[in-house]
Amino acid sequence: MNTNRLSKTLESALNDQMTKEAHAAQIYLSYAAWADSQGCGGIANFLFRHSGEERNHMMKILEYILKRGGQVKVTAIPAPSADPKTINNCFEKIFEHEVENTKAIYRVAKMSHDEEDWATWNFMQWFVKEQTEEETLAMSLLDKIKIAGGDHADAASLYSLDRDLEKAPDDAPMAQDATAENPI
Ligand code: OFO
Numbered sequence: 236m237n238t239n240r241l242s243k244t245l246e247s248a249l250n251d252q253m254t255k256e257a258h259a260a261q262i263y264l265s266y267a268a269w270a271d272s273q274g275c276g277g278i279a280n281f282l283f284r285h286s287g288e289e290r291n292h293m294m295k296i297l298e299y300i301l302k303r304g305g306q307v308k309v310t311a312i313p314a315p316s317a318d319p320k321t322i323n324n325c326f327e328k329i330f331e332h333e334v335e336n337t338k339a340i341y342r343v344a345k346m347s348h349d350e351e352d353w354a355t356w357n358f359m360q361w362f363v364k365e366q367t368e369e370e371t372l373a374m375s376l377l378d379k380i381k382i383a384g385g386d387h388a389d390a391a392s393l394y395s396l397d398r399d400l401e402k403a404p405d406d407a408p409m410a411q412d413a414t415a416e417n418p419i
Pocket residue numbers: 256259289292333336362365366369
């Protein structure tokens with residue numbers, strides 16, 4: 236008796252997305268190590284924490300595949316891309332990566348919609364919301380570094396940005412969570 240509630244196509248797409256989340260964790264990990272080597276311990280700390288979040292995303296998908304009776308395929312994780320050249324470049328690369336990941340998430344969400352697999356569609360909505368937060372967070376990093384001088388940020392501005400990010404919240408406030416009493 237077949238108890239797998241996922242189609243072969245969706246099972247494979249979810250497995251691929253699981254590897255993409257693991258890849259994202261490696262990217263944040265490598266950029267964090269790079270930032271630390273540049274003397275930016277606060278930014279490194281922020282990126283290390285984010286690497287952990289990406290690993291949690293990977294686990295979330297892995298557990299979902301198992302719960303639906305599907306087969307998990309843990310494969311090799313592609314190496315992260317080359318180290319950034321500057322902190323500005325680091326944040327640009329993060330933003331680009333998050334946009335690529337959003338596109339991948341949308342593809343899986345669309346596939347589940349086309350197949351009328353409403354359980355997977357519902358599951359993917361968590362990731363759709365999460366990606367909005369991640370893109371907002373990456374945009375706010377870009378805004379901060381732009382104010383600090385972009386690629387030409389001086390040591391004093393980088394120092395204060397580094398201090399700032401050490402304690403920065405890991406999630407961006409979302410427009411849909413704003414209320415009249417508590418506008419974001
Ligand atoms: Fe950066 O995002 Fe996972 O999904």
